[in-house]
Structures are given as C-alpha cells and as structure tokens.
Amino acid sequence: LMRSPEVENITFSGQLVCNFFSGTHFIDPETQETLTTLRFEFADSCYVNTLGLNIVQGGNIPTRLGGDPFPALVNKRFLEVLRWEGNPVGRIYKCKGLFDVVITGVLDDFIVGSIFTPQTPVVIVGLGGWNSFYMSIRLHEMSPESFTRLENRLRELLLDQDIVLTTYRDKLHESYRDTERFRNSVVVAAVFMLLITLMGLVGYVSDEIRRRSKEIAIRKVNGATATDVLKLLLRNIIIIGLPAVMIGLAGTYLAGDKWLENFPEKISLNVFIFVLGGLALLAVIGFCVVLRSWYVANENPVKSIKSE
Structure with missing residues (x-):
C-alpha cells in the first residue's frame, strides 16, 4: 500500500485488548487529586507525521513498541495541568490502576474533535496489542481519482473486510x-x-x-x-x-x-x-x-x- 503513488504516509491507532476507554481521570501523582479527564491515544510511531503533529520537545515514540513503562507523547496541556516545569522528557507518569508511561516528547497542543469539545490533556502511548484499530492515510493529493484508487487497492489487500473510508474533511464538517x-x-x-x-x-x-x-x-x-x-x-x-x-x-x-x-x-x-x-x-x-x-x-x- 505504501508503494501506491497517491499514498504519502500511513499510521495505525486503536484500542487495547482490555477494551480500554479513551478517557479516564487525570490524577495528580503527589496529591492524588483528580484534576480533569485524561485522553489516551494508542498509536505507532508514524502517528505524528501522518496527522501533522508538531513535537516541540524531546522525540517521537520508538518504532519498536514495548517495554515497561510504555513510551508516550504528551501535549502542553498535560504539563500545564500537572504544573511540571523544566524538561519532562524521561519522567514517568503513573496511570493509577493501569500502567506507567515514560515521556519521550512533548507535542504542541492540537484540537481533539472540535473547538467546542472540552480540550483535555492528551497522552499518545506507543503500545500494541489492539483488538481493533484504525488506519489513517495521508495522500499526496486529495482528489476523487486518488480516493477511488486507494479504495480499490484496499479492497484488493483486504478481501474479507468491509472497507469504509472517511475523509478528514467530512469528519471536520460533521464536528461543526x-x-x-x-x-x-x-x-x-x-x-x-x-x-x-x-x-x-x-x-x-x-x-x-x-x-x-x-x-x-x-x-x-x-x-x-x-x-x-x-x-x-x-x-x-x-x-x-x-x-x-x-x-x-x-x-x-x-x-x-x-x-x-x-x-x-x-x-x-x-x-x-x-x-x-x-x-x-x-x-x-x-x-x-x-x-x-x-x-x-x-x-x-x-x-x-x-x-x-
């Protein structure tokens, strides 16, 4: 699929085998006080480039996933809520009752959903083992012809799967x-x-x-x-x-x-x-x-x- 001329980049994101939800409580590790809701995204190392996110500090999650604690990217909002100062790269955040993550980099804040959705701290965890996943594809040029070729190519590769393609423009329009x-x-x-x-x-x-x-x-x-x-x-x-x-x-x-x-x-x-x-x-x-x-x-x- 990557050899297709219209495809620029591909990334995978999904849910854990334990059906972990994307939102949970954000707890201050020192005071154990619930601060706000924390949003988790589980993705591979191509997530940043495919979605056009900007790493302002540190580096990307590694290509080979695994390890304990798990590598993760956080946004600026995460650091603001915790009032962490200095370089957060290498610091460990303990997700109470779940797992620990080590911060490999900091992302510039980006909009999740729409501007009318409350923007919460985001943690992008480099963790595999999903029971369901989403494939996000960035095209060199968005046109009806390239969209049709991509759909046909996916049907060739995934013969027994139902292919449902949704454009970012449609999702953005729906959110507003x-x-x-x-x-x-x-x-x-x-x-x-x-x-x-x-x-x-x-x-x-x-x-x-x-x-x-x-x-x-x-x-x-x-x-x-x-x-x-x-x-x-x-x-x-x-x-x-x-x-x-x-x-x-x-x-x-x-x-x-x-x-x-x-x-x-x-x-x-x-x-x-x-x-x-x-x-x-x-x-x-x-x-x-x-x-x-x-x-x-x-x-x-x-x-x-x-x-x-």
Missing part, C-alpha cells in the same frame, strides 16, 4: 454541524429582521410625507424641484440611519471577533468588509426612501394646498 445550523439560523433571522426593518422604514417615510405634505407643497411653489424634495427627506432619514448603522457595525465586529475565537483556523476580520456592508445597507435605505417619496416629490403642489 451544530455550528453550521446556528449560522444558517442566524442568516435566516437576519433576512427577516431586515425585511421587518424596511417595512418599518417605509411606514416612517409615509408618516413623514403625510405630516410634511403642506411644507413640501409650499417649497415646490417657491421653486423647489423634485430632487430638492428627495434630498430633504433623505437627509432626515440619514441623520437617524447613519449613527444606527455605525453602532450596529461596531457591535457586529465585536461579536464576530469574539465568535471567531472558537475556531483554530479562521479568517481575519477586515474592516473594509464591514464598511461595504454598511454602505450597502445605507444604499438599500436610500432606495426605499426614494421609491416611496418619488410620487410625492413629483406631485402637483396645488393638490396638497387645496386640501387644507
């Missing part, structure tokens, strides 16, 4: 499914709120026109054009609308920046995007005002004066 639903709900709610706001704006403009109809008629008699009338109404709306839009954009920027803190990979908030959004909203407001005022601005002023 609730976030996507929330995003879609916010978009729908924003559209409805905009429509309700525009309906209120049209009603406000209608009241202004009705209230100032005589003033508009007198201005037109004295030489004001339709453009002058539209400018008059637009100026009054902009005096209210511009501060409201600016306050709304500031709140949106702060809320968006706070929301993006939940994601490890994110875009940078460009102020230019918010400026364009504000200008577009003001343009929609102006269009609604002009559309509603156009008839009155071009109406014969005599009609309004006669009704007095």
Whole structure:
C-alpha cells in the first residue's frame, strides 16, 4: 500500500485488548487529586507525521513498541495541568490502576474533535496489542481519482473486510454541524429582521410625507424641484440611519471577533468588509426612501394646498 503513488504516509491507532476507554481521570501523582479527564491515544510511531503533529520537545515514540513503562507523547496541556516545569522528557507518569508511561516528547497542543469539545490533556502511548484499530492515510493529493484508487487497492489487500473510508474533511464538517445550523439560523433571522426593518422604514417615510405634505407643497411653489424634495427627506432619514448603522457595525465586529475565537483556523476580520456592508445597507435605505417619496416629490403642489 505504501508503494501506491497517491499514498504519502500511513499510521495505525486503536484500542487495547482490555477494551480500554479513551478517557479516564487525570490524577495528580503527589496529591492524588483528580484534576480533569485524561485522553489516551494508542498509536505507532508514524502517528505524528501522518496527522501533522508538531513535537516541540524531546522525540517521537520508538518504532519498536514495548517495554515497561510504555513510551508516550504528551501535549502542553498535560504539563500545564500537572504544573511540571523544566524538561519532562524521561519522567514517568503513573496511570493509577493501569500502567506507567515514560515521556519521550512533548507535542504542541492540537484540537481533539472540535473547538467546542472540552480540550483535555492528551497522552499518545506507543503500545500494541489492539483488538481493533484504525488506519489513517495521508495522500499526496486529495482528489476523487486518488480516493477511488486507494479504495480499490484496499479492497484488493483486504478481501474479507468491509472497507469504509472517511475523509478528514467530512469528519471536520460533521464536528461543526451544530455550528453550521446556528449560522444558517442566524442568516435566516437576519433576512427577516431586515425585511421587518424596511417595512418599518417605509411606514416612517409615509408618516413623514403625510405630516410634511403642506411644507413640501409650499417649497415646490417657491421653486423647489423634485430632487430638492428627495434630498430633504433623505437627509432626515440619514441623520437617524447613519449613527444606527455605525453602532450596529461596531457591535457586529465585536461579536464576530469574539465568535471567531472558537475556531483554530479562521479568517481575519477586515474592516473594509464591514464598511461595504454598511454602505450597502445605507444604499438599500436610500432606495426605499426614494421609491416611496418619488410620487410625492413629483406631485402637483396645488393638490396638497387645496386640501387644507
């Protein structure tokens, strides 16, 4: 399988024969106090390279697994919870009631599951003897053709096995499914709120026109054009609308920046995007005002004066 041109690296990870669960209590070896939940991963030495993890201190777990205590990698979060200072490589952590591990290296923190999952200390143990395992494959290039060739190759090698391939992109998308639903709900709610706001704006403009109809008629008699009338109404709306839009954009920027803190990979908030959004909203407001005022601005002023 490694000789296949589309395959870059392969790693195995799994569970112990004793059906050991991936999460257990993290206990301070000195005080015996339960600190948090500890996550175990059982894998081979290719795990780090295949998943693109970064070793910041020490080295990888050995290729030939075995020994007591078992070699293991830990993340920075592990050291922070235990308050270990200095070089942790070579130190032994006693997993109460299970086994002991000797730390061979420290990994940079990485996201397990999704950012909305509580991130716990991680221990990657170089330990074989699994009764079930997972094969993780990194491809040189992710494409439908390479994916199909890989699936066919696995079916050739594992004739009696059910082959189920899942891409990292699909797993990532699934982990953020609730976030996507929330995003879609916010978009729908924003559209409805905009429509309700525009309906209120049209009603406000209608009241202004009705209230100032005589003033508009007198201005037109004295030489004001339709453009002058539209400018008059637009100026009054902009005096209210511009501060409201600016306050709304500031709140949106702060809320968006706070929301993006939940994601490890994110875009940078460009102020230019918010400026364009504000200008577009003001343009929609102006269009609604002009559309509603156009008839009155071009109406014969005599009609309004006669009704007095």
